[in-house]
Amino acid sequence: MQVYLPIAEMSVNALLVLGMGWLVGFLSGMFGVGGGFLMTPLLIFIGVPPAIAVGTQANQLVAASVSGVLAHWRRGNVDVKLGVVMLGGGVVGTAVGVWIFGILQRLGQIDIAITLSYVFFLGTIGGMMLVESSRAILRRRAPTAKRGKLHRHIWLHGLPFKMRFQRSKLYISALLPAGIGAVGGMLVAIMGIGGGFLLVPAMIYLLNMPAGLVAGTSLFQIIFTTAAATLLQAATNQTVDAMLALLLLIGGVIGAQFGTRAGTRLRGETARMALSLIVVAVALKLAWDLFSRPDDLYTLTMGLR
Amino acid sequence: MAAVTKRRLIQAAAALAGLLLGGTVAATVWAQQLVADLSSHLIAITTGFTGTEVVLFGTTDGAGDVAIVVTGPRSPATVRRKERVAGMWMNTDSLRFDQVPSFYTVAVSRPLDQLVGRPVLERHQLGLPQLQLPADSTLPPEELAAYRSALIRNKQRQGLYAISMGQVAFLGERLFRTNIYFPANVPTGLYNVEALLIRDGEVVSAQTTPLVVSKIGFSAEVSDFARNRPVIYGVAAVLGAIAAGWAAGAAFRRV
Numbered sequence: 375m376q377v378y379l380p381i382a383e384m385s386v387n388a389l390l391v392l393g394m395g396w397l398v399g400f401l402s403g404m405f406g407v408g409g410g411f412l413m414t415p416l417l418i419f420i421g422v423p424p425a426i427a428v429g430t431q432a433n434q435l436v437a438a439s440v441s442g443v444l445a446h447w448r449r450g451n452v453d454v455k456l457g458v459v460m461l462g463g464g465v466v467g468t469a470v471g472v473w474i475f476g477i478l479q480r481l482g483q484i485d486i487a488i489t490l491s492y493v494f495f496l497g498t499i500g501g502m503m504l505v506e507s508s509r510a511i512l513r514r515r516a517p518t519a520k521r522g523k524l525h526r527h528i529w530l531h532g533l534p535f536k537m538r539f540q541r542s543k544l545y546i547s548a549l550l551p552a553g554i555g556a557v558g559g560m561l562v563a564i565m566g567i568g569g570g571f572l573l574v575p576a577m578i579y580l581l582n583m584p585a586g587l588v589a590g591t592s593l594f595q596i597i598f599t600t601a602a603a604t605l606l607q608a609a610t611n612q613t614v615d616a617m618l619a620l621l622l623l624i625g626g627v628i629g630a631q632f633g634t635r636a637g638t639r640l641r642g643e644t645a646r647m648a649l650s651l652i653v654v655a656v657a658l659k660l661a662w663d664l665f666s667r668p669d670d671l672y673t674l675t676m677g678l679r
Numbered sequence: 680m681a682a683v684t685k686r687r688l689i690q691a692a693a694a695l696a697g698l699l700l701g702g703t704v705a706a707t708v709w710a711q712q713l714v715a716d717l718s719s720h721l722i723a724i725t726t727g728f729t730g731t732e733v734v735l736f737g738t739t740d741g742a743g744d745v746a747i748v749v750t751g752p753r754s755p756a757t758v759r760r761k762e763r764v765a766g767m768w769m770n771t772d773s774l775r776f777d778q779v780p781s782f783y784t785v786a787v788s789r790p791l792d793q794l795v796g797r798p799v800l801e802r803h804q805l806g807l808p809q810l811q812l813p814a815d816s817t818l819p820p821e822e823l824a825a826y827r828s829a830l831i832r833n834k835q836r837q838g839l840y841a842i843s844m845g846q847v848a849f850l851g852e853r854l855f856r857t858n859i860y861f862p863a864n865v866p867t868g869l870y871n872v873e874a875l876l877i878r879d880g881e882v883v884s885a886q887t888t889p890l891v892v893s894k895i896g897f898s899a900e901v902s903d904f905a906r907n908r909p910v911i912y913g914v915a916a917v918l919g920a921i922a923a924g925w926a927a928g929a930a931f932r933r934v
Binding site for chain 1 (some may be wrong): 729
């Protein structure tokens with residue numbers, strides 16, 4: 375069944391797009407990441423112009439995160455206070471990201487900047503998570519191994535503006551979650567993704583947050599950053615395709631529900647291992663594209679930009 | 680005498696057909712050696728649009744060859760070239776073309792090189808090698824040519840510039856027709872369909888017919904909304920997404 379996308383100005387197979395939405399929604403519900411880092415390359419792969427892929431999937435991430443948060447909320451897995459502090463940083467980060475995006479666009483290097491940041495962030499975080507989760511799995515198999523320290527103190531915990539987050543049982547500097555939120559916000563603006571793949575490990579490893587709260591809280595924060603990104607993209611670039619977003623979010627919200635259920639049955643380290651494998655695979659694919667000779671060295675852009 | 684009457688009859692029939700079908704053929708038809716029209720002057724892009732075909736048909740006042748040139752609206756375009764920098768392929772140079780047709784296709788009744796000489800081809804921009812693509816640059820000719828052929832190659836890959844010439848079929852000596860295919864990604868705007876009558880290596884008559892490619896119905900409303908009220912459109916998109924997410928969450932709660 376072919377459907378014409380009014381903003382992308384192209385015709386796509388509706389079932390294919392629904393299926394893509396479902397798959398990304400499933401992962402989103404399971405791991406608490408938005409899945410934008412998967413959706414953007416997938417949309418570009420089926421021929422959607424990159425700018426519209428970025429703008430539209432920010433819109434669909436709003437729906438996926440709302441439905442994901444609802445599921446976590448009912449289980450009491452959202453730390454609203456921590457989420458709001460992260461959001462404060464997120465707003466600043468988004469503004470800075472938009473500014474950097476503009477500079478790169480004027481230099482004509484936005485494409486490679488986006489790909490490079492994907493390779494860098496996905497590669498580093500995916501790699502770190504892969505190492506950590508395989509260690510955790512090995513530790514589980516060898517119960518005689520010494521248990522790690524429950525609470526480590528690093529310089530990050532010496533920062534000022536200490537705040538108590540009862541829900542997460544944390545007493546940490548507010549700068550820490552705000553800083554994580556700021557980096558997440560920058561990624562929303564530059565890479566057009568929710569940033570969950572960065573937020574989730576940062577919350578686990580830097581904040582030492584209880585793992586059960588991480589997915590819900592990061593999704594809570596992502597609702598607001600993706601909503602802001604959608605507004606910004608629609609208002610300035612007119613790159614939000616409502617039709618495409620509708621198809622993606624129908625698939626996405628259904629997939630997210632299944633994903634959340636599947637996620638509760640997974641052990642923490644197994645889930646992190648699976649996520650890290652996907653992240654690393656995407657990073658390798660993008661790196662390959664960056665270093666292998668393209669079929670055509672020339673590209674064409676219609677219009678003024 | 681009989682031949683003249685017959686010719687007049689055909690012209691009258693063609694004029695009538697033109698008036699009935701398109702209404703664009705003017706009264707000057709009596710003086711024209713070539714009359715052509717399209718099966719439709721509007722390509723409506725609806726939600727189920729997957730590309731379409733338009734029939735161009737017409738008649739000549741005697742033996743001759745016909746060439747059809749379809750040109751989409753012109754706009755600026757940038758071609759960027761990648762080079763290897765530190766192992767990565769990145770855009771290093773670019774060239775801006777000022778007036779690039781969004782769509783271009785040619786159909787002929789016989790191969791062009793058998794019909795006319797180069798000056799005529801160039802004057803009427805007949806065929807991709809003759810398509811005028813002005814660029815403001817001081818690049819050496821061979822680099823300019825590389826950019827130009829890259830532009831055409833990219834357009835062909837998108838299916839917007841024809842790879843080979845279409846065929847104009849004659850039914851008898853005077854009636855001709857050809858099918859023009861427009862893919863699903865056809866750009867919107869005002870198109871120009873030019874029919875040329877060629878005799879003895881010269882273009883002896885020409886007729887231009889407009890063709891509008893436009894979004895209609897739901898897809899038109901969405902794109903108008905997005906263009907004219909971008910902020911409200913963005914707010915609506917966000918609210919719609921929140922509602923959809925909420926509805927899905929609520930629906931699954933009961934299951």
